[in-house]
Each structure stands twice: as structure tokens, then as C-alpha cells.
Amino acid sequence: MTELTTLSRSVAGKTALITGCASGMGRATAKLFAAEGANVAATDINADGVRATVAEIRAAGREATAWTLDVGDGDAIRRVVDEVADRYGGLDILVNNAGISRGGPIDGDEYEVRWQETVNVLLTAHQRTIRAALPYLRKSDSPRIVNIASTEGLGATAMNSAYSAAKTGVIGLTRGLAVELGKEGITVNCICPGPIRTAMTERIPEEHKQIYARRRTALRRYGDPEEVAHGTLHLCLPASSFITGVALPVDGGLTVRRA
Amino acid sequence: MSLPAEATVFAPSTSDRDHLSVLHPTTDLPALRRDGPLVIERGQGIRVWDEDGREYIEGLAGLWCTALGYGVEELAEAAAEQIRKLSFSHLFAGRSHEPAVALAEKLREIGPVPNAKAFFGTSGSDANDTQVKLIWYYNNALGRPEKKKIISRRRGYHGVSLAAGSMTGLPPFHKSFDLPLPQFRHVTCPHHYREGEPGETEAEFTARLAAELDELIRAEGPETVAAFIAEPVLGAGGVVVPPEGYYPAIQKVLDEHDVLLIDDEVICGFGRLGTPFGAEAMGMRPDTASVAKALSSAYVPISAVLVPDGMVDVFVEAGERWGVFGHGFTYTGHPVCAAVALKALELMEERDLFAHADRVGRYFQAGLRRFADHPLVGEVRGRGLLGACELVADRGTREAFPVQRGVGTYCMNRCLDHGVILRALGDTVAFCPPLIVTESDIDEILERFGRGLDETLAWVEAGGGAS
């Protein structure tokens, strides 16, 4: 049996492509990976935002490059992935994080439009980035894919069925590819964040966040994006080579709490 | 604040948020802390839905008030139209407007006090406070400043403001609120089942209560007693129907001592007992009356005190000496409330709702009486579309359950589980469905209640709630 100590617990020198890096968990993940010594290909639809993230990383003396990328655009995905591999000489880690939240009742007028947007950004984009990245991942000695799903993929909140459907889909995609790509040593996992303080939850007033967290989570609080980034980092370590196909809740105990 | 749909994930529900910022009226506060509120989100017809989409029949018409049921377009329209035309104007200092005048005319035409003018307010409580103030003012104007005391009945409910709360005869509304005020007295509740002596007939009971009132007035001095206030059928005190002949007997005493009769029609008014007003059903001859609740079917807050012309003439004369008649609220006769109330009364007329209430009321009373033999039920009572079942530990001795067992509340909650909202007044379960109920709605209400009642029996037999 291999000694644990011989397995690397560092992403230093790896190249990681992360989507949705202008804000929230994506930004926190980009910064954490860079701080751990990875080359970070930071992407986001928000050009200024992603440049700001990269500027911060570089100011700390770490390596990152910004790409403007709308994950709803399949051609752009292929182009950016090729550019990233070209820039850094390969690709080891893909983190599908970019996301939007479009709620509304099933019989609402805008449902069809919201469904399309939601499924496109939260689910279709994931298979596209994965397909574009696959040729490069296959050449890596510890290829890792992490998709950011949600506890909304494990349970659901009313008025958010498209979101919940897409996030449940992400879990399914993760499992399917974990099995399919396992023989090549590629691990595919997803994280199910619970209530996290990011732009997505910014409109929920602080008092309401506290009421929610006290009533629903084991830890009685909202989480921070860095706490999700640590979960992602852990799944991307070379040493996490036997973990695949999991949907890991990073939710302060939201999904396990009964009363 | 309610969030846009895209921000509802990881946001607390309304019930989760409730306890932070709402102080609830007339509520068991520790129980609310423990159990959280039931959040009602929408209504249509006689039904309402909670925040989880569960449907309930509103068996208590909200708080005895949503006579026409929910979602009546004409009332929404009447409000919208009046808001667009004149959202506010008042009746102070010689101002007037059409909606208030038209509603006052309507009340003069159909109300229980002949030739009455209307003084508008926004709640039953303020109407009853107005009653007291008007009667005090009246007696001052007539040069009898001693004649100020008001008599009401234990278990009567007239509201919670200082005078109304003083007239209310229920302990939670007095205890620790420093009420009643010194001018208020209470007499026995005309509930034969609970207050009758062993072997006493209803007629004997009635005579005893009339004598009690007479003795009280004599003891206080008739020159100090101004008025007696009564709900035709007591509502919140447990739906108590006084015995036949009670009001005529009381009336005789009042007449003898020149004491006014205030008729609190806040629940009984507008068809509830199967007659246009409760006074008619119960044989009362009121001097003044308070109306609210069904006046607008609770679409908007509005109440009215109906005062006979003769009394108003006295106010006018007094004005020559005293100047301004200093009583009135900003929202007295609020044009939007008046317009909606007027439309509500028109709809009641168009739909012949009082006759309908009489008809289905009889059906309801017959249906409710089928529970009289249930092992938990001591008494079934009511009139028209107002009814109650009193739950007892021993039907033979009428022994009540210990209060802390909470049998009535348990039953109310089981009924809620089965989709009917009723109200536990102690161990009395009250019914007061919207006047628009049909016979099949009544079947459904009683069927749901029956299931809740049987579950309560099983719980009681298993020792539930007994510590």
C-alpha cells in the first residue's frame, strides 16, 4: 500500500480553470488556488470583475490570467479552454462555478425564458466546458473536475424549480462522468453549497440571513465563500485521488438538520 | 420586506421572520414562541391558503367578519375607484363627502336604531369607546353629570380600548392592564348551561338575572347608571344565546331606571343570526348600536355608532354653550372605507344574503346539533350562522376540563389539520362561517370538525394534556 505521505497534498504548479471568478465563491476559489501555488485561469462574463480578481492575485505575487467568458456560449468556451492550455502548457483542474439564480412560479409568464437561461448557464455549460477541457485533462497526471451544484440539488425551495432542476442535473452529470471517466483516472465531484454570503444572497437582509441560519443550519450561521473554496481545493488535491462521484454538502449542516 | 422570487433560496419564510418584528394581538405569547405562526397568504370564497399552499375553510370568517368571503372583485373595484377619485377627505369642521353620506343613509334605512345618524370609526373597539363618550357627553349636556356608570356582562366582549376593554367581561383583557376603569360594572352572563342553578328553569334564571341587574342599579343609585351594553348573542365569550325572554326582562329594568341600552352588533349585525340585525332576532329595543366587521365584510376597517336624532339634537344644543363637539378620528368616515362598505351592503342586498343566511343558518344549526350526543360535547348552542360546541369532562355533571389541559385548543388544532379554521374559546369551539356558505360547504365544515372532534376524544381518553 502506498504511504499516505507520498501523495501530494498540494496543487502547486497545477493549472486550474475556474468559471465565475468575478464574485463570490469563484473569486474566493481563484484566490485560494493561486495562494496554494496553482496557475489560475480566471474566467467570468464580467470582464472588469474578473480582471479585478486577477489584479488582486498578482498583487499578492501569485499567478493568474483573466479571460472574459460567457459560459452560455459554446464556441467561446472551446476558444478560451484552448487559450488557457496554450498559455500554461496544459490543464489539470476544471471548476465549473459560474451561476445565476432565476426564480419564479411554474405558471409564471417568464418561466420558459428563465428555464432556458438557468439550464443553459447552470447545466449545459458544464458539459461544454468539460468536453472542451477533456483532451487536456487526459494528459494531466492528476486530472480533477469539480462542479458547483447546490443543496437545492438535494432538496428544494418553492418558486425555484428551474434552479433546483439544473442543480440536480449537475449532480447527475457529475455521477455519470465520474463513472464514465473513472477508468482514465479523472475524478469528477461536485459541491453542494448551502447558504453562503455572496452576491447571489446579497439581497437577503442580514437579519433575515440570521433568522434563516439559526432555524435551518446546524452551525447556526451563513457560510463564507472561502469555506466553499476549501472544499473545492480539497477535492482537487492529487491526494484526493480515490474520491469521485460525490456530492459534498458544504452547508453548515443544513441538509442534515431535522429540528 | 418580501424578496423577489430570485432571492428566496436560503431566505427565511414569513413564519420564520415573524417573531423578530411582530407583537401579536390577543395571543398566547409563549405558545407562539414555541410553535410559530400560521401564515395565511391568500383567500377566495370561503377558503384561505397558507404559505405552504394548504387550503382551509374559514369557519370563523376570519374574526367573525368576512361575511361575503374572499376575493370579491366588486369590492376591490369599489376601493380602487374611490382611491382614484378621492383617496381621502374628512368630516371634521363642516367637511363632508358623498361616500360617507351615502353609507350613513343606508344605515339609517336598514340599521337597528330608528332614525339614527352614523358616527364612523375604524374598529368595534373605537365604536364602543365612542358609545361611552357620547353617552357621558349626553348626560353632561342634560345636566346629570352623575349618570355615568356603564353595566356590561361577564364574558361579554366589546373590544380592548380603555372603555371597550372595561366593558369586556373576560379576565385576560382586565388582568394586569389595570382595567376595568372605575365607572364600569359587570353582571352575570346569561348562560343557563353554565350559570343556571341546579333545577333552575330558564324562566327562573332570566328572572334572577333581571333582579340582579335591578339590585345593582339600585345599589349604585339609578342617578349614577347611564347605560347597559349587550351583544345580542355573546360572541367571543363563548357564543352564548340568552334565554327566551331575557332581553324583554332586562329592558323593563332599564326603562324603570332610565338606563340606555347599547346594542353591540359588531358580530351579530348584517345577517349573522338570520335577521338583518341581532336585536331583531333576540327581541332587543336598543337606544344606540355599534356596527363593524361585516359592515365592510372586513375588506377595509370601518365601524359606525348609530345614534338617534334626539340624542344628536342634545349635542347640538350643548354646542351652543360648549363650542366644538370634540370627538372624532382622522379616519372617521374615510371615503375609501365608506365606499367599500356601501358596496358590501349593496351586494348583500342584491344577493339577498340575510335570507340566505337564515336558510343555511337553520341547516347549520340542525347539523351542529348532531354533535350533541358526542361523548365530549356538553352543550351545542347558536343561532343563524353563529354556533358552538362546549367540550366537557363529564356530560352528566357538566364538569369542565382543567384549563391547563387545553382540550379546546387541541380540538381547534386537529380541525386545522383537517382543513377547517375554527376558534377555541376556552373549551368551547366556535363556528362563524362567511354568510355566503352553501349547505354543502356546511356539510364539509361539520365533517372536518367531526374528524377533529373524534381525534380529540381519542387524545382525551389516552390522557392527552394531563400532566
Ligand SMILES: NC(=O)c1ccc[n+]([C@@H]2O[C@H](COP(=O)([O-])OP(=O)(O)OC[C@H]3O[C@@H](n4cnc5c(N)ncnc54)[C@H](O)[C@@H]3O)[C@@H](O)[C@H]2O)c1
Ligand atoms: N451563494 C449561495 O448561497 C450558493 C449556494 C449554493 C450554490 N451556489 C452556486 O455557487 C456558484 C457561485 O455563485 P456565488 O454564490 O458565488 O454567486 P455570485 O453571484 O457571487 O457569483 C457568480 C459569478 O458567476 C458569474 N456569471 C454569471 N453568469 C455567467 C455566465 N453566463 N458566464 C460566466 N460567468 C457568469 C457572475 O458574473 C458572478 O461573478 C453558482 O453556481 C451558484 O449557483 C451559491
Ligand SMILES: Cc1ncc(COP(=O)(O)O)c(C=O)c1O
Ligand atoms: C361584539 C364585539 N364588539 C366589539 C369588538 C371589537 O372590535 P375590534 O376588534 O374591531 O376593535 C368585537 C371584536 O371581536 C366584538 O366581537
